Amino acid sequence: MQKMVNVYFYGKKYSVPADLTIMTAMEYAGYTLKRGCGCRHGFCGACATIYRIKGKNELKTCLACQTQVEEGMYVASIPFFPTDKRTYDINEIKPTEQIMMELYPEIYSCIGCNACTKACTQGLNVMQYIAYAQRGEFEKCAEESFDCVGCGCCSTRCPAGISHPMVGVLARRLTGKYIAKETEHLKKRVEEIKHGDYDQLVEQIMQKPIAEMQELYNTRDIEE
Amino acid sequence: MYTENMQASVKKVEATRAERLGMEPRRMTAEEKDTLLQKFHPDYRKEGFAEIKIGPNKGEKAPAELSHLLHSNSRLLGVDLDLNKIDYDTDVLIIGGGGAGASAAIEANEAGADVMIVTKLRIGDANTMMAEGGIQAADKENDSPMQHYLDAFGGGHFAARPELLKRLVMEAPDAIKWLNELGVMFDKKEDGEMVTTHGGGTSRKRMHACKDYSGAEIMRTLRDEVINRKIPVVEFTSAVELIKDDKGQAAGAILLNMETGDYMVARAKTVIIATGGAGRLHYQHFPTSNHYGATADGLVLGYRAGAPLLYQDTIQYHPTGVAYPSQIFGALVTEKVRSLGAMLVNVDGVAFMHPLETRDVSAASIIRECSERGKGVTTPLGSGIWLDTPMIEQLHGEGTIEARIPAMLRMYLNYDIDMRKEPILIYPTLHYQNGGLEISGDGFTKAIDNLLVAGEAVGGIHGRNRLMGNSLLDIIVFGRNAGKAAAKKAKETELGSMTLEHVVKYAQELKAAAIESEDVSPMLLPNYARHER
Numbered sequence: 091m092q093k094m095v096n097v098y099f100y101g102k103k104y105s106v107p108a109d110l111t112i113m114t115a116m117e118y119a120g121y122t123l124k125r126g127c128g129c130r131h132g133f134c135g136a137c138a139t140i141y142r143i144k145g146k147n148e149l150k151t152c153l154a155c156q157t158q159v160e161e162g163m164y165v166a167s168i169p170f171f172p173t174d175k176r177t178y179d180i181n182e183i184k185p186t187e188q189i190m191m192e193l194y195p196e197i198y199s200c201i202g203c204n205a206c207t208k209a210c211t212q213g214l215n216v217m218q219y220i221a222y223a224q225r226g227e228f229e230k231c232a233e234e235s236f237d238c239v240g241c242g243c244c245s246t247r248c249p250a251g252i253s254h255p256m257v258g259v260l261a262r263r264l265t266g267k268y269i270a271k272e273t274e275h276l277k278k279r280v281e282e283i284k285h286g287d288y289d290q291l292v293e294q295i296m297q298k299p300i301a302e303m304q305e306l307y308n309t310r311d312i313e314e
Numbered sequence: 315m316y317t318e319n320m321q322a323s324v325k326k327v328e329a330t331r332a333e334r335l336g337m338e339p340r341r342m343t344a345e346e347k348d349t350l351l352q353k354f355h356p357d358y359r360k361e362g363f364a365e366i367k368i369g370p371n372k373g374e375k376a377p378a379e380l381s382h383l384l385h386s387n388s389r390l391l392g393v394d395l396d397l398n399k400i401d402y403d404t405d406v407l408i409i410g411g412g413g414a415g416a417s418a419a420i421e422a423n424e425a426g427a428d429v430m431i432v433t434k435l436r437i438g439d440a441n442t443m444m445a446e447g448g449i450q451a452a453d454k455e456n457d458s459p460m461q462h463y464l465d466a467f468g469g470g471h472f473a474a475r476p477e478l479l480k481r482l483v484m485e486a487p488d489a490i491k492w493l494n495e496l497g498v499m500f501d502k503k504e505d506g507e508m509v510t511t512h513g514g515g516t517s518r519k520r521m522h523a524c525k526d527y528s529g530a531e532i533m534r535t536l537r538d539e540v541i542n543r544k545i546p547v548v549e550f551t552s553a554v555e556l557i558k559d560d561k562g563q564a565a566g567a568i569l570l571n572m573e574t575g576d577y578m579v580a581r582a583k584t585v586i587i588a589t590g591g592a593g594r595l596h597y598q599h600f601p602t603s604n605h606y607g608a609t610a611d612g613l614v615l616g617y618r619a620g621a622p623l624l625y626q627d628t629i630q631y632h633p634t635g636v637a638y639p640s641q642i643f644g645a646l647v648t649e650k651v652r653s654l655g656a657m658l659v660n661v662d663g664v665a666f667m668h669p670l671e672t673r674d675v676s677a678a679s680i681i682r683e684c685s686e687r688g689k690g691v692t693t694p695l696g697s698g699i700w701l702d703t704p705m706i707e708q709l710h711g712e713g714t715i716e717a718r719i720p721a722m723l724r725m726y727l728n729y730d731i732d733m734r735k736e737p738i739l740i741y742p743t744l745h746y747q748n749g750g751l752e753i754s755g756d757g758f759t760k761a762i763d764n765l766l767v768a769g770e771a772v773g774g775i776h777g778r779n780r781l782m783g784n785s786l787l788d789i790i791v792f793g794r795n796a797g798k799a800a801a802k803k804a805k806e807t808e809l810g811s812m813t814l815e816h817v818v819k820y821a822q823e824l825k826a827a828a829i830e831s832e833d834v835s836p837m838l839l840p841n842y843a844r845h846e847r
Binding site: 128130133136180236272280306 | 344435436438439440443444451452453454455456458459460461463464465467468472476477479480483484485487488490491494495496497498499500502504505506507508512517518519525527529530531534535538539541542544550572573603605606640641642645646720721724725728839841842843844845846
């Protein structure tokens with residue numbers, strides 16, 4: 091006999107197999123998901139969910155696709171949250187301290203309550219990466235926020251109205267474009283291709299008969 | 315967290331680990347690979363396929379589930395729609411909000427065109443977001459576009475379309491540069507050199523990565539850029555049919571608001587299908603690593619409008635999907651785990667194959683180990699093979715797993731499995747559609763000269779098997795190309811009067827072929843809801 095648990099979707103009780111995730115349990119209960127369901131494997135942040143276990147006080151946040159159901163779980167999904175992304179021209183901005191002040195001034199209103207970190211479904215130190223952003227330490231902010239899936243649970247809990255995932259994206263783009271060193275070998279190869287250095291060679295390989303390609307492929311040397 | 319029989323097998327894996335650390339398993343010969351594929355690769359299982367009865371690929375085979383969708387009915391039959399009431403009017407209409415669609419949108423916008431994206435979920439809810447391992451480009455001294463071509467061509471069983479593969483390898487370095495300049499954080503050394511590794515079937519280390527969030531890092535950057543450019547993105551809105559004009563050109567699409575059920579008309583001078591893959595059709599009952607919306611919609615739309623498919627009968631099963639625990643069954647375990655040195659090991663602790671054979675060969679080999687040879691580890695949902703992840707920490711030092719594959723570590727830790735200390739159980743999962751709509755080297759379908767396709771919905775770039783890291787690459791290369799080409803083409807396109815005549819004609823062909831289906835297509839969303847009655 092399959093072990094069952096009682097869960098409450100939007101307050102309504104359903105008995106579902108205990109080994110399901112919140113997402114598959116909703117489908118077991120008969121829901122056809124339109125919102126609140128994306129990659130189903132913990133990468134896209136579509137299934138931000140809030141729950142409380144019956145009799146307990148703590149309000150928890152999670153990804154529905156990555157969280158197993160529990161007895162007495164009261165579940166509400168957050169199909170959309172109005173995070174506030176500011177727009178900018180990546181070619182015009184520079185990794186200066188002022189840029190955060192210009193685009194996301196509310197980060198300086200952080201009261202240090204750490205609710206964002208507690209709410210993070212990825213276990214990231216969200217308040218810390220906001221602190222790095224405040225100080226213009228974009229590389230550290232980028233690193234600390236790197237595993238963010240943008241579910242927005244942090245922002246739902248923030249008394250200062252910060253859109254944390256958006257701050258992380260900005261820091262990462264600044265780091266990737268301006269702070270990490272330029273790749274010389276990449277620049278060189280792009281130039282060579284533009285210059286036509288490989289045009290003839292690639293045409294040649296395209297024209298080769300299959301038998302010759304098979305021979306070339308099966309005897310090619312493989313870098314250690 | 316492992317069951318008793320699993321724990322007993324883990325002991326055997328641990329017992330052989332020291333010895334295995336010093337050796338490299340033999341690679342298979344070309345003949346061995348051919349025999350293995352024919353006997354064990356799902357593409358060779360006849361019962362998984364059905365003949366396509368009408369349309370440009372009539373008489374060819376396709377996965378049974380795809381054939382069924384091609385044989386199903388349009389939603390619009392009998393629906394009274396006024397095509398002259400236009401809800402959206404644009405130069406370039408992009409169907410699909412993944413990596414290919416977003417790249418196309420950015421380039422079309424850059425070229426000065428009016429462009430819009432429609433997507434049935436949100437922008438970024440796509441297989442791109444889930445690509446973990448990396449993206450290939452021959453940008454190092456010991457490598458070249460020709461070497462990349464050879465690896466991809468051979469890995470794809472010499473079936474790739476040369477003009478498509480040429481574009482893929484020649485534009486790869488520029489794709490990386492473009493992404494980097496948009497702010498994608500590639501793994502680099504202090505001096506700026508890219509950290510590159512092998513993937514299955516590569517002869518040079520040309521896999522660029524962003525930890526094991528490569529696709530996510532690319533997708534969230536592209537999404538951010540699309541929004542910065544104020545490109546309209548209509549979410550939770552699917553395209554259910556292409557609209558054509560009386561000259562046979564593509565002229566837009568009928569859209570469906572997924573939430574209200576209302577139809578809308580989008581008119582466009584050029585249309586790009588960037589709808590992605592088909593994993594959620596669960597061919598041959600395989601689990602899938604794909605996102606929720608991967609239901610081959612674009613293939614159905616394009617085919618009904620007259621665009622032919624290519625290699626629709628070849629599917630990629632990623633060798634390492636999660637076999638256990640059940641909650642994440644079928645989820646992807648990135649190939650990077652093997653790139654970093656983890657071996658594939660059977661129930662007795664034997665490394666039965668080289669860990670970096672191409673994906674089709676690896677998948678077939680794992681299926682053989684678990685079936686004919688009976689050397690799999692029994693799981694609640696079938697069986698699996700060990701991927702010996704603790705080897706990574708021993709080969710590259712403690713902390714490597716957390717630094718290089720944090721998503722994998724997190725996914726398993728959720729279920730109390732610490733992959734740094736214990737091996738993990740894997741089995742092939744439905745991962746990628748090698749085939750799709752046929753395009754010419756410049757990105758247009760051959761049947762309709764202002765209809766383009768980009769990304770996983772294209773067939774022919776990779777031949778009959780795709781190498782790791784060439785898909786993230788193709789969505790960028792072909793997405794960008796489609797955006798530029800569509801913007802240019804839109805300038806010289808004069809639309810005639812709009813019609814859905816092709817939909818009616820297709821229905822008549824179905825009827826003439828005596829095909830009756832109760833179902834409608836495109837599928838849009840998988841049917842996962844359980845209903846007791």
